[in-house]
Amino acid sequence: MLAAAGLSNKEIGHRLFMSHRTVGAHLYQIFPKLGVTSRAALRDALADLPEPGKPGLHTGLPDLGAISGAPRPQAGLATECCGRCGRW
Secondary structure (H helix, E strand, O other), X not given: OOOOOOOOHHHHHHHHOOOHHHHHHHHHHHHHHXXXXXXXXXXXXXXXXXXXXXXXXXXXXXXXXXXXXXXXXXXXXXXXXXXXXXXX
């Protein structure tokens, strides 16, 4: 979301306490999987996803976090789970 919002790798790294090179590596890996080649295209691809809690892409997948009984982090943190993977 931060890259789609227009933040640089350096700005994202600073916010998430990681190297800008790590941020770049993650974006490099995810862009082809999403079929995008730019941050603007990433923004558009993310805009097409359903909002959390609404039917759509993740429908039918279990919330593994709820199954494991693991406590959820405070809402709004960068580690908030989308509900698809069950990891935080």
